[in-house]
Amino acid sequence: MCPPAHFKVTYSINPWMDPTKPVDLRLAVTQWEDLRDRYTSLGHTVEELEPDPGLPDMVYAANGATVVDGRVLGARFAHPERHAEAAAHLAWFRSHGYTEVHEPEHINEGEGDFAVTGSWLLAGRGFRSSPLSHNEAQEFFGRPVIGLNLVDPRYYHLDTALCVLGGDEIMYYPPAFSPGSRAVLERLFPDAVLAEEPDAGALGLNAVSDGLHVLLPQAAVGLFEPLRERGYEPIGIDLSELLKGGGSVKCCTQELRDAV
Numbered sequence: 228m229c230p231p232a233h234f235k236v237t238y239s240i241n242p243w244m245d246p247t248k249p250v251d252l253r254l255a256v257t258q259w260e261d262l263r264d265r266y267t268s269l270g271h272t273v274e275e276l277e278p279d280p281g282l283p284d285m286v287y288a289a290n291g292a293t294v295v296d297g298r299v300l301g302a303r304f305a306h307p308e309r310h311a312e313a314a315a316h317l318a319w320f321r322s323h324g325y326t327e328v329h330e331p332e333h334i335n336e337g338e339g340d341f342a343v344t345g346s347w348l349l350a351g352r353g354f355r356s357s358p359l360s361h362n363e364a365q366e367f368f369g370r371p372v373i374g375l376n377l378v379d380p381r382y383y384h385l386d387t388a389l390c391v392l393g394g395d396e397i398m399y400y401p402p403a404f405s406p407g408s409r410a411v412l413e414r415l416f417p418d419a420v421l422a423e424e425p426d427a428g429a430l431g432l433n434a435v436s437d438g439l440h441v442l443l444p445q446a447a448v449g450l451f452e453p454l455r456e457r458g459y460e461p462i463g464i465d466l467s468e469l470l471k472g473g474g475s476v477k478c479c480t481q482e483l484r485d486a487v
């Protein structure tokens with residue numbers, strides 16, 4: 228995670244970002260600290276990346292890399308405003324003992340567009356990550372990549388429209404995907420939790436699951452009951468200030484899937 232010490236909305240690279248709307252930086256910091264403390268109180272270790280004053284979107288740490296079995300696929304950002312974040316993430320991994328670190332050739336925005344299930348690597352495309360990054364990820368991780376087309380600019384990253392709950396169990400918002408990609412999701416995940424517009428629109432799918440607890444935007448109330456029915460414990464989190472940059476719980480959280 229990366230503290231939002233320099234968070235602001237001064238440019239707009241997704242429909243959620245409105246530079247004319249004020250951001251309460253102190254509240255953003257408090258909300259972010261609540262999320263971090265929630266992870267630690269659940270027994271998870273949180274590593275912090277040093278924020279850079281020139282990179283206001285750095286708080287969305289999920290975009291900086293994808294880690295599977297200790298192998299690190301670095302990011303390459305689509306927008307120049309975020310280019311420099313990629314190097315900061317790579318440097319962190321290299322200085323923390325990760326030896327399998329791949330600097331990508333093609334644009335991929337880390338876990339913004341890559342989601343790891345028990346069997347597959349789900350990969351979004353359409354707004355940010357290049358379709359060419361899918362093959363690059365498949366070669367690097369040796370996991371089958373399932374490419375999914377995103378079609379609604381409000382759901383510009385895969386993690387705004389789909390969340391892995393555990394193993395091959397997911398929740399997602401069907402209208403964010405092209406008809407063919409929806410058919411793929413139905414085929415692979417016939418028992419998925421399907422989100423409705425009010426919950427998806429509150430970025431309710433931008434959630435993090437540890438297989439038991441699901442931390443998600445608290446406004447996505449419609450997802451709580453379906454999650455409980457499947458044995459998960461939903462935990463509502465208020466990240467209203469960070470929503471102004473187009474991200475929530477998952478965007479702020481990059482998962483370190485170390486080799487076991």
Ligand code: ARG
Binds near residue numbers: 240244289339386387
């Ligand atoms: N303002 C950031 C951007 O548009 C938000 C990134 C959100 N991160 C995410 N994992 N969806 O790039």
